[in-house]
Amino acid sequence: MRRAEPLLALAAAAAMVVAALAAPWLKFVLTIALAKGMAALGIMLLLRAGQVSFGHALYVSFGAYTVAFLAPTLRDSLLLLPVAAAMATALGLVVGLFVSRYRQIFFGMLNLALSMVFFSLLEKLYHITHGTDGIRVALPTMLGQALERTSFEWAIFGVALALALLFGWFARAYLDAPMGQALAGIKTRETRLEFMGVPARHVLLSAYVLSALMAGCGGAIIAMTTRHVTPLLAYWTASGELVFIAILGGAGGVIGPFLGAVTYELVRVYAAAILAEAWQAILGTVLLLVILFAPGGLWGMLAALFRRRRAA
Amino acid sequence: MVAWFEQNGLLLGLALLDGLAYAALVFLVAVGLNLVFGVLRILNVAHGSLYAIGAYTAASLGIALAAGGLGPWASLVALVVAAAVVGAVLGPLIEGLILRRIYGQEEVLQLLVTFALFMILEDVQKLVWGVQPVHHDAGLRWLGTVDVPFGGDVIPFTAYQLYVLPGVALLTLAGLAWFLRRTLTGRVIVAVTTDREAATAMGIDARRVFLLTFTFGAALAALGGALSSPTAALVPGIGAQTIVLSFAVVAIAGLGQIEGAALSALMIGLGRSIAVYFAPEFEVVMPYLIMVAVLLVRPQGLFGTTETRRV
Numbered sequence: 001m002r003r004a005e006p007l008l009a010l011a012a013a014a015a016m017v018v019a020a021l022a023a024p025w026l027k028f029v030l031t032i033a034l035a036k037g038m039a040a041l042g043i044m045l046l047l048r049a050g051q052v053s054f055g056h057a058l059y060v061s062f063g064a065y066t067v068a069f070l071a072p073t074l075r076d077s078l079l080l081l082p083v084a085a086a087m088a089t090a091l092g093l094v095v096g097l098f099v100s101r102y103r104q105i106f107f108g109m110l111n112l113a114l115s116m117v118f119f120s121l122l123e124k125l126y127h128i129t130h131g132t133d134g135i136r137v138a139l140p141t142m143l144g145q146a147l148e149r150t151s152f153e154w155a156i157f158g159v160a161l162a163l164a165l166l167f168g169w170f171a172r173a174y175l176d177a178p179m180g181q182a183l184a185g186i187k188t189r190e191t192r193l194e195f196m197g198v199p200a201r202h203v204l205l206s207a208y209v210l211s212a213l214m215a216g217c218g219g220a221i222i223a224m225t226t227r228h229v230t231p232l233l234a235y236w237t238a239s240g241e242l243v244f245i246a247i248l249g250g251a252g253g254v255i256g257p258f259l260g261a262v263t264y265e266l267v268r269v270y271a272a273a274i275l276a277e278a279w280q281a282i283l284g285t286v287l288l289l290v291i292l293f294a295p296g297g298l299w300g301m302l303a304a305l306f307r308r309r310r311a312a
Numbered sequence: 313m314v315a316w317f318e319q320n321g322l323l324l325g326l327a328l329l330d331g332l333a334y335a336a337l338v339f340l341v342a343v344g345l346n347l348v349f350g351v352l353r354i355l356n357v358a359h360g361s362l363y364a365i366g367a368y369t370a371a372s373l374g375i376a377l378a379a380g381g382l383g384p385w386a387s388l389v390a391l392v393v394a395a396a397v398v399g400a401v402l403g404p405l406i407e408g409l410i411l412r413r414i415y416g417q418e419e420v421l422q423l424l425v426t427f428a429l430f431m432i433l434e435d436v437q438k439l440v441w442g443v444q445p446v447h448h449d450a451g452l453r454w455l456g457t458v459d460v461p462f463g464g465d466v467i468p469f470t471a472y473q474l475y476v477l478p479g480v481a482l483l484t485l486a487g488l489a490w491f492l493r494r495t496l497t498g499r500v501i502v503a504v505t506t507d508r509e510a511a512t513a514m515g516i517d518a519r520r521v522f523l524l525t526f527t528f529g530a531a532l533a534a535l536g537g538a539l540s541s542p543t544a545a546l547v548p549g550i551g552a553q554t555i556v557l558s559f560a561v562v563a564i565a566g567l568g569q570i571e572g573a574a575l576s577a578l579m580i581g582l583g584r585s586i587a588v589y590f591a592p593e594f595e596v597v598m599p600y601l602i603m604v605a606v607l608l609v610r611p612q613g614l615f616g617t618t619e620t621r622r623v
Contacts, residue, residue, distance in 0.1 A: 052420050102611060104419070105355060109563040110607060113600035116556055120596035236556050240357070240427050247424050277439060284431030291421050291428070292413055 002253070004306075009168055009255055013161055016262075020157060024150075027157050028225065029265050034160040035221040037261035038167055040245040042211025045171060047251045048180070049204055050187030051103065054239050055111030058095075058118050059212045061234035063088045063219025065122070068135040068229045077140040077156065081220050088216020089209060096208035100201050103190075115234055122231035134230030137223055153225070160221050167214055168254045175254070179206055215242075244283075248290055250297020259298050320590075325462035326469075327589040328582065333473035335581025336481035337540050341554055342561035343488065343573045344532030350505040350567055351525040353419075354411065357426040359533050360555025361433035362402060366534025367541040367550065368441045370394035374448040374541075384454035388476075391451070391538040398538075399531025407526040412519070430551070438548055445545035452542035477539060484532070485574050492570065501525055560603040566616025576606075576614060 016034075020027040039060050046053055066084040074080050099110045122129045129135065141147065142155045174180045182203040185193040193200045223229050232238065241264075249260025267286055271279035294301050345359045373394050374387035406429060414422050455471040492498035503511040504521045512518050536554075561580060565572030580599045587598040594601075606614060 047420060050419075052423060098608075102607070105349075106563060106607060106611065106613075108355075108423075109559050110604065112556065112559060113563075113603050117597050117600050117604075120594075124593040124596070235552075237552060240430075243420070243424060244427065247420065278435045281432045281435035284428040284435075287428040287431070288410070288425060291417075291425050292410075295417065295421060 005172065005253060005255060006169070009165060012255070012258070013165060016161065027153055029269055030262065031153070031157045031160045031225045032222060033261040033265040034157075034164045034258065035218040035225070036242065036245055036265070037218075037249075037258035038164060038221075039211075039215040039218040039242050040249065040257035040261055041167055041171055041254060042214035043242050043246040044249075044251050044254075044257050045174070045180075045183065045207040045211050046204075047246060048175065048183040048187065049207060051107045051204065052243060053111040053211070054108045054236060054243065055113070055115035056211065056215050056242050057234050057236070057238035058111070058115035059088045059092060059215035060219035060222065060238065060242070061115075061118065061122065061229070061231070062091055063216035064223035064229045064233050065129070065135070065219075066216075067220045067223035068137050071137050071140055075141050076144060077142050077152075077159070077224055080140060080224070081159070081217065084220035084223075085213055085217045088219065089213040092209045092212020092216075093205075096205045096212070100205040100208055112236055112239065115239055116236060119231050119234035119236075122234055129231070132231060134228055137227040137229065139227065140224060156221065156224050160225075163217055163221070164258060167217075168258070171210075171254045174210065179203060183207055244287055248287060248297055250299030250301075252296060252299050252303060256297055256299035259302075263298060321463045322465050322467065323589045324586075325460070325465070325467050327585045329460065329467065329469050329474065330588070331582035331585030332578075333477045333543070333581075334585055335578045336477040337536050338557060338561060338581050339481045339574050339577035340484060340536035340539065341533050342558040342565075342577055343484065343570060344529035344536070345555075345558045346562045346565060346567070346569065346573050347488075347501075347532070348526055348529035349562060351501060352411065352415075352522055353508075354422045354426060355559070355562075356529070357423065357555060358406070358429035358433055359426075359529070359558060360551035360553070361430050361437065362398065362530050362533035362551075363537035363540075363554045364437055364546070364551035365402065365433065366395050366398045366537030367546050368437060368446060368537075369398050369534070370538035371446045371448040371541045371546055372441070374450060378448070378450055384450040387448065387451035387454070387542075391541070392535070395531055395535035395538040398534035399527055402534075403527030403530035404523060406530070407523050411526065412522075415522070430555075434548070434551060437551070441546075443548050445547050447545040449542040472542060480535075480539060481574075484535075485570065488570050497524070557599055560599045564603050564606045564614055566613025569613075569615040572613070572615035 016030050020030055039056060043053060043056055063084040066087045067080045070080055070083060074083065095114060099107055099114075102110055123131055125131075139147075139149065139152060142152060147155060175183075182193060182198050182200075185198070186200050186204055190200045193203070219233070222233070245260040245264050246257050247260070248264060249256035249258065264283070267283060268279060271282040275282065290297060296304070341359070341363050345356060348354065348356050348359070370391045373390040377386040377390055378384070410425060410429065414425050452470055452472040455476070457468045458471045458474055459466045460469050460474065492502050500511070500516055501521055501524070503514070503516060504518055508518060557580065561573055561576045564576035564579065579602055583598045583602050584595060587594045610616075
């Protein structure tokens with residue numbers, strides 16, 4: 001299954017393009033799913049170390065608001081994206097230096113606290129952020145070209161797809177490298193890592209900064225796709241959603257978070273269309289069923305199917 | 313300083329009174345969360361939903377009783393009854409049907425299960441009570457107001473918030489301390505909190521303890537919600553707000569600490585209400601700032617003990 005990962009990823013990417021061609025409304029849903037999948041990939045890295053961040057919406061919203069603030073001056077999406085990514089990474093480094101000292105619930109709660117502080121600032125500093133109204137993002141250009149709406153949506157979908165593949169490839173290489181392997185050591189017995197001369201804090205910090213970068217990129221793409229940012233992007237339920245997606249997809253492989261994100265967004269769209277008042281309950285039920293009956297997530301289910309096929 | 317006090321004394325008094333009443337509510341919810349976390353080792357995200365459902369049930373019951381012609385005292389009784397009913401029904405239901413299946417699973421999965429429950433209960437609450445604000449304060453109005461002397465001035469404050477809320481919180485604190493330290497069942501719960509394996513090896517039925525603790529914690533959350541219902545209109549989202557606040561209390565207090573939860577609830581309650589009166593833009597941020605400050609100095613919480621390094 002692992003060897004087939006790159007091929008599967010390319011096949012899935014091709015399938016997404018076909019789906020977006022066949023049903024134009026899917027293009028929007030899939031772009032958002034890819035963006036959230038990036039953020040969930042970062043969460044997955046931290047899960048490898050056994051740490052749950054209940055506050056990564058901080059980086060998503062930080063990336064999104066960076067785009068919203070800078071869109072009038074920078075204008076081009078391929079300028080906005082790296083700047084938002086750099087800002088989120090810098091924030092991740094500063095916060096990471098602090099939170100990488102903590103483990104388990106304290107790690108989770110500190111991330112939660114900091115994201116809620118940011119949420120409150122977004123909501124209360126009305127003269128800067130326009131509070132709960134949020135900020136509208138003007139249609140950015142792409143490589144200096146002013147595109148009309150549909151072409152721009154196609155372009156940003158392409159950017160999201162390319163970034164997702166890039167991040168997936170990078171995360172895979174990272175997890176194979178000693179730095180990534182050491183993450184599992186934090187989960188099992190941290191003291192042993194220290195005895196081997198591996199500073200656990202640095203290992204966790206590297207994964208944390210990486211996760212902030214991915215979440216920031218995701219946020220930037222969300223801002224350019226929905227073209228409207230609100231403080232709700234930073235609320236703790238948005239962070240919970242990211243952990244949800246990571247678990248739904250399965251923490252086993254780098255495709256898992258994206259699989260989870262696409263499933264999540266599709267279930268959400270259909271649930272909202274069928275039962276508008278209960279979409280959240282439907283998502284919750286799906287999550288409950290997955291955890292109770294397929295703890296490996298969707299990716300784990302697929303991998304099991306694949307293995308059985310091989311054995312037969 | 314003196315001049316400042318003369319100008320703002322009244323505000324400060326109000327902030328202190330408000331903070332005390334608010335801290336009482338926060339304590340009730342957070343101590344339940346802390347108890348459940350200590351015993352089951354599951355951080356129950358759905359705890360906030362239990363708070364919200366407790367609040368709505370109390371308000372509905374109060375409205376029904378008032379419509380039935382009963383006096384305002386019935387609304388006060390309804391608060392406690394609603395909390396007990398919500399705890400006794402939802403507690404065993406959630407523990408027995410869902411949580412029981414995931415003990416021993418990875419921590420992340422346990423956390424996510426309660427998050428899923430939170431999502432479900434949040435919609436159930438909206439389906440049952442709708443999105444329009446619900447408000448019933450007959451009991452609070454019936455108790456009237458008290459003039460509290462403060463630095464030469466007099467502050468009128470509702471007797472409900474002045475006496476009932478802190479009173480119930482104090483009773484709960486004392487009752488819990490007595491129950492956990494002086495009764496057999498309580499000591500069994502403490503034993504499971506300290507060392508689950510050893511306790512089970514001594515013949516303690518951990519499953520029974522889990523069920524009991526969870527039901528009790530759920531009832532405490534519902535009680536906090538029920539008691540808060542006369543003080544403010546109920547809207548969707550109160551559960552989500554409450555749970556993050558309780559998380560902060562638990563992180564500040566440290567694991568399984570009852571008195572610690574009381575102290576940190578007091579810090580958060582007072583901190584928040586002082587912010588409400590003197591720096592309203594910081595109202596929501598305050599609890600988290602306190603939490604970050606505490607964890608900077610004491611990474612294991614105010615009363616938590618550091619875990620020994622295992623090799």
